[in-house]
Amino acid sequence: xxxxxxxxxxxxxxxxxxxxxxxxxxxxxxxxxxxxxxxxxxxxxxxxxxxxxxxxxxxxxxxxxxxxxxxxxxxxxxxxxxxxxxxxxxxxxxxxxxxxxxxxxxxxxxxxxxxxxxxxxxxxxxxxxxxxxxxxxxxxxxxxxxxxxxxxxxxxxxxxxxxxxxxxxxxxxxxxxxxxxxxxxxxxxxxxxxxxxxxxxxxxxxxxxxxxxxxxxxx
Amino acid sequence: xxxxxxxxxxxxxxxxxxxxxxxxxxxxxxxxxxxxxxxxxxxxxxxxxxxxxxxxxxxxxxxxxxxxxxxxxxxxxxxxxxxxxxxxxxxxxxxxxxxxxxxxxxxxxxxxxxxxxxxxxxxxxxxxxxxxxxxxxxxxxxxxxxxxxxxxxxxxxxxxxxxxxxxxxxxxxxxxxxxxxxxxxxxxxxxxxxxxxxxxxxx
Numbered sequence: 001x002x003x004x005x006x007x008x009x010x011x012x013x014x015x016x017x018x019x020x021x022x023x024x025x026x027x028x029x030x031x032x033x034x035x036x037x038x039x040x041x042x043x044x045x046x047x048x049x050x051x052x053x054x055x056x057x058x059x060x061x062x063x064x065x066x067x068x069x070x071x072x073x074x075x076x077x078x079x080x081x082x083x084x085x086x087x088x089x090x091x092x093x094x095x096x097x098x099x100x101x102x103x104x105x106x107x108x109x110x111x112x113x114x115x116x117x118x119x120x121x122x123x124x125x126x127x128x129x130x131x132x133x134x135x136x137x138x139x140x141x142x143x144x145x146x147x148x149x150x151x152x153x154x155x156x157x158x159x160x161x162x163x164x165x166x167x168x169x170x171x172x173x174x175x176x177x178x179x180x181x182x183x184x185x186x187x188x189x190x191x192x193x194x195x196x197x198x199x200x201x202x203x204x205x206x207x208x209x210x211x212x213x214x215x216x217x218x219x
Numbered sequence: 220x221x222x223x224x225x226x227x228x229x230x231x232x233x234x235x236x237x238x239x240x241x242x243x244x245x246x247x248x249x250x251x252x253x254x255x256x257x258x259x260x261x262x263x264x265x266x267x268x269x270x271x272x273x274x275x276x277x278x279x280x281x282x283x284x285x286x287x288x289x290x291x292x293x294x295x296x297x298x299x300x301x302x303x304x305x306x307x308x309x310x311x312x313x314x315x316x317x318x319x320x321x322x323x324x325x326x327x328x329x330x331x332x333x334x335x336x337x338x339x340x341x342x343x344x345x346x347x348x349x350x351x352x353x354x355x356x357x358x359x360x361x362x363x364x365x366x367x368x369x370x371x372x373x374x375x376x377x378x379x380x381x382x383x384x385x386x387x388x389x390x391x392x393x394x395x396x397x398x399x400x401x402x403x404x405x406x407x408x409x410x411x412x413x414x415x416x417x418x419x420x421x422x
Contacts, residue, residue: 030307039296040365041294041365043370044300046361047360081323085329085336089247099243101390102239103264103391105271106281110260112395118340119393121391125387132338134325136322154256154257161246185325185327187305187326188326191315191322192401192408195408206407207407207410
C-alpha cells in the first residue's frame with residue numbers, strides 16, 4: 001500500500017505560500033512530476049512531454065491558488081465547492097428519485113432563495129445505494145450552510161431524510177453530519193472565480209439597462 | 220410543448236402532490252413533518268416546474284448550462300500520479316480556460332483512492348463540449364485520464380463512447396443564472412467595468 005494514499009493534501013487550510021516561494025518551488029515540482037509520470041502509461045508520458053513547456057509556465061506563473069472554503073471544501077477566489085457522497089437509507093432512493101422527478105429535476109423555486117448557490121446536482125450512485133450531492137457556491141462553508149438552514153429547512157429535510165443517519169436540519173448534529181460526508185476536491189477550476197451569484201445578476205441588469213438605453217437613443 | 224389550460228395544470232399539480240404524500244407516508248418522521256410544512260411552497264414549485272432538459276447524448280441541462288458527472292476507476296498507481304499532478308498545479312488549470320465553455324470543474328478522490336469523481340458545469344451540447352476538449356487541450360486530457368482504467372486516449376475514435384459509459388446522469392440539476400454562458404459572463408464583466416469607468420469620468 002502506498003503511504004500517501006488516502007491522505008488528501010491538495011488543499012491546505014493554513015496560510016498560503018507566497019508568490020516567490022512558489023517560484024522557487026516550481027522547478028522542484030516539475031522534477032516531482034517527471035518522477036511521478038515515469039511509470040505512467042505510454043500516452044501519459046507522451047502527453048507530459050507535450051505539455052511540459054506549458055506546464056513550466058503554468059507552475060511558475062501562479063494565479064491565486066486554491067484555498068479552503070472554511071471547515072471543509074476547496075475555494076478559488078470567491079467560489080467554493082461542496083461535494084458530498086452519502087449512503088442512502090432503505091427506501092430513500094425510491095422516495096427521493098420520485099420526488100425529484102415530480103419536480104421535473106428542476107429545483108429553481110427553492111434553490112433560488114439561497115442567493116449564494118451557483119449550481120447544484122443530485123446524482124444516484126452504485127445502484128441507488130449512495131448519492132452524490134455537489135454544489136458550487138459563494139464564500140465560506142458555515143455561512144452557506146446557515147443560509148440553507150435559515151432559508152429552505154423543509155426542502156433539506158424532505159431531501160436529506162433519504163440519507164442514512166440524517167439527524168434533521170434543526171439538529172445541532174446537522175453540520176457535523178455534513179462535514180463527515182463531505183470530501184474536499186483536490187482539483188477545482190472556476191471560469192470566473194471573482195464573480196458571485198449576486199455579481200452576475202447585477203451585471204445582467206447593467207447589460208439589459210445599457211441595451212435599452214442604446215435602443216432608445218438609436219430611435 | 221402544448222399549452223395546458225389552467226384547470227389541467229391544477230389537476231396535474233394536485234395529482235403530483237398526492238403522489239408525493241403517498242411516497243413520504245413511510246419516510247422518517249422529520250421527512251413527513253417537513254413535507255407538511257413545505258406543502259404550500261411545494262405546490263407552487265410543482266406548478267412552476269419546467270423540467271430539466273437534456274444536454275444531448277447524456278447529462279442534464281438547465282437553460283444554456285449543462286452538467287457532466289463521471290465516476291472513473293483509477294489504474295494502479297493512477298491516484299498517486301494524479302494527486303501529484305494536481306498538487307503541482309495547485310488546482311490551477313490554465314488549459315481549462317481555453318475550452319471557453321467550462322464554468323467549473325472538480326476532481327474528487329473517492330473510496331480510498333480507487334475512483335475519481337470528475338464533475339463539470341459547461342455551456343450547451345455534450346458533443347460540442349467534448350469536441351472542444353479534444354481539439355483544444357488534448358494533451359492535458361491524456362495527462363489526467365491516462366491514470367484511469369481503460370482510457371483509450373483522446374485521439375481514439377472510441378473516446379466518446381468511453382466517456383458516455385462512465386458518465387452518470389444527474390437526477391436533478393440547478394443553475395442560478397441558466398442563461399448566462401461563460402462567454403456572456405466575460406462580456407458582461409467587461410461591460411460592467413466599462414460602465415463603472417465611464418461613471419467615474421462623468422462625476
